[in-house]
Amino acid sequence: MKEQQQTIPQTLITEDEVADYLKANPNFLYQRPDILKLLEIPHPSGEATSLIERQVSLLRERNLELRNRLNKLLDIARENDSLFEKTRRLITELLEAKSLDEIGKVCRITLKHEFNVDFVSLILFSDTQKLSAYYQVQPLTLAQQKISILLAQDKPVCGVLRQNEQQFLFQEHAQAVGSSAVITLRSTEPLGILAIGSKDSKHFQTAMGTLFISYIADILSRALLQYWSH
Template sequence: MTEEEVVQYLQNTPEFFERNPALLETLSVPHPLHGGAISLIERQVSMLRKSVAEYRGEFERLVAIARENEAIMKKSRRLVLKCLSCESLDDFAGVVEEVMREDFAVNYMSMVLFSEHELDTSIRTASWEAAEPILKEMLAQSGCYCGVLSVAESEFLFQSQSDSVMSSAIMPLVSREGGQVIYHGVLALGSSRLNHFDKEKGLLFLDFLADLLSALLLRLLP
């Protein structure tokens, strides 16, 4: 009988070792680390321990992510509740800046509203015609943007602080009318660390937060 036939027989007869348990104690296989011979049962126990360790590591990673998401949701809830009590655009900007700085540890923040008319607010405003050529590549993407800005984008959004901003998260403040996206402004968050804003894990939360802030802002716009 060839080796292939033995393998085929054992695959087709999974109950073989149940009928011959004593055989398991006599079989030996190479040790996965030092190469010495160990029994098949010892090898199975070793593999099971390795699997348990891997599952435990994955479980602990998922628990850590769940705790992080829970903390983020609590901070978001605080932001929304505080914004609901705002009666002016300046109140709104002040609350957003406070929560972003204290709860989310954001180093730099800039809010720009797009308007052709003067607004009753200290928030910086710019016409869409002036902002669109600079921000069009970033805003052309669906949802929020995470990463490094161009020099022109950074200077437009962060002005005198642009040289200190190494990575950014840009949240468009929009409304949707008849299937068309209307840009009312942007909220730019900046960090002095290059990879602070991670697009792989942060975009879903940022999109969620941008939608909430957009809805809250629309209540206060004239």
């Protein structure tokens, strides 16, 4: 009787085991360039590329992405430098102003020309009517009725305003304003409000940075205190 040959079952290696091995031995393909040359990866065009070519392509794509990110950061840095310089000049002019009319004139002209906005509205709160070509005077009680939500904010409000808010702030220009940045001017109580408007509905957005307009409002409030009394 012939002895039966004992068969040894073959164990199949799974893809996950291969992947785990390569992860644990990242230098394996470097040590076996003969295998590396044989590996090919299908390309969407239908052609096959070697693993090395694919890796080079991925590195180029990653390098391009990083370069684009760097360019965006540089653009933001240049924009911030420009805003800082414009804000510095505006603050200097506000501190040098010798009257309420000069303060209002500096706000309107400098913000329009330097910051490229379409509308500037400076409203001061008082029960006494005063006339000026550069600012409005409204009772605080009326402002609290018309724009109470805006007055309650500690930070600038940016975006598209409600119709009644827009009408109170920009009056005859209200229909032309697409978006706005608004900030209350304060000492111990509200002194007034500064509203900057653009015809573009996307120019001022809720998520935009408000650091520079906050600086301007702080200095403007201090400048107004020298000449404004309720």
